[in-house]
Amino acid sequence: MRVRFAPSPTGQLHVGNARTALFNWLLARGGSGGVFILRIEDTDAERSTRESEAAMAEDLRWLGLDWDEGPDIGGPHGPYRQSERLHLYQSYAQELLSAGNAYYCFCSPGQLEADRQAALSEGRPVKYAGTCRQLSAVQVAGRLTAGEHAAIRFRVPERDAVVFTDLVRGEVRFAIDVIGDPVVLRADGTPAYNFAVVVDDALMEVTHAIRGEDHLSNTPRQILLYDALGFTPPQFAHLALVMGPDHSPLSKRHGATSVAEFRTRGYLPEAMVNYLALIGWSPRGDAADSSSGDDSELVPIDQLARRFSLDRVGHSPGVFDEEKLAWVNRHYLKTADPARIAELSVPFFVEAGIPMAPDDVGIRFLTAAMAMVTSSVDRLSQVPARLAFLFDYDAERTLTDEQLRREMSSEGARAVAVALAEELAGAPRLDRERFRAVASQVKARTGQKARALFHPIRLALTGRPEGPELDLAVPALDLGADLPTHAGIPPIAGSRERAAAFAAAL
């Protein structure tokens, strides 16, 4: 099986396209000997950029979708950029021409547009009127030598219909008379999309063309082209599109739409992949796994590759649901290696204004601290706020808060803060056990318990009314307080210093 992902490098990798890429990749990796090809469709020189191509490649790699043949690594059927294959398209266009399956078209863009509008307003099917179809060889030669620019159009053959079997939709039929003669080569010698795909898919020996549903109505045109060129068409599979919450195509006004944006929002690639697979496909109900009773929707990529199949892909458009993505992300955040999460969260700290350039010692500290946040956070971008209490502590500032000041104004709360400071004065750094011991000392001395005990302690030591469990937060503070400066982490005040400062500020 040879499949391909063929983006046009005109911007960011859209999540809808990422899903198409994923489905192709899963199929290639699921069986044995599958080949996944990356082809760049850059025939639109105006809009295509190398920057975009590089960005898309990076996004694919980030997702974990590697390719076996592509512009950067080559392969037996290269080149893999359409802009570098122009000679191929030209020679196949000549072949069509000499076989009488194509003809020169001198119609001006203005003329074509006028025809279109006329057809539209008269309620006729919109397709090429066939103006240049019957031009004689002499006429053509004359106009060509006169220097007129001409495109080359494919001559759609006389037939009833084009019928093909779509792997996800079943039999699809198009009457021939709705298909106008498509341009094969533009006047500037570059190929039109429908022609380039056919030549490329044939030459690259693509066996399955798996793409978005927006290409469904292009398919009959392409099949006709395969026939005229003497190629065997691949199998086709058209995937329903990904929509926004209002069922219109997912676009910027719905929020993030590109893989890169989701990455900068702090989603993990494995979450993105798992979630994308869940739009239009489900791990439930396939025979292999219903027996094992495993119907969890949390399926890592290698399992996806094993279980994915086209015949279980849905037919209707799916709404992209960021809430569910977040849920999937939470799962992977919790199960991922904390060291990796620590590593990945560094740029998010910087982004949040907490300078962070950790060395090995710093990373070890962050890694230890990760344990108390990954279970309560949706995305990496929320990690800094959750850990800000470590690096950003100011007793005075905390007590400026109206609400918190009031909470600390009670007899009991003050007593707790004072007792805490006294217990901690001169005390060694706290680990979990020592913190518990201190807490019960304070409890014994003040008679406060539960919330009345721990809330003032939290305020005093973290400066915030909420946050991770104190059992974890306090030892982290004191671990951080002794960090060497080379660790690359902002200075952290220890519990002893905080308790003293807080009591003083009361």
Place this chain on the structure above:
RNA sequence: GUCCCCAUCGUCCAGAGGCCCAGGACGUGGCCCUUUCAAGGCCAAAACACGGGUUCGAAUCCCGUUGGGGACGCCA
């Protein structure tokens, strides 16, 4: 306008004629756990678009309507 595709809870899916007065997941609501916010556990509400057929029997098959999406480019 013409052609093509699609149609189960708010959302993503399961359901391939009786197992379905429809099942799971996300989200939502409630309860529990709890030193806070989360997380976690449990429970609940929530759908077969509509109308005709076919059949002993339809969410499942057929037709139509409606609704949504796509295409109709010398964009891809």
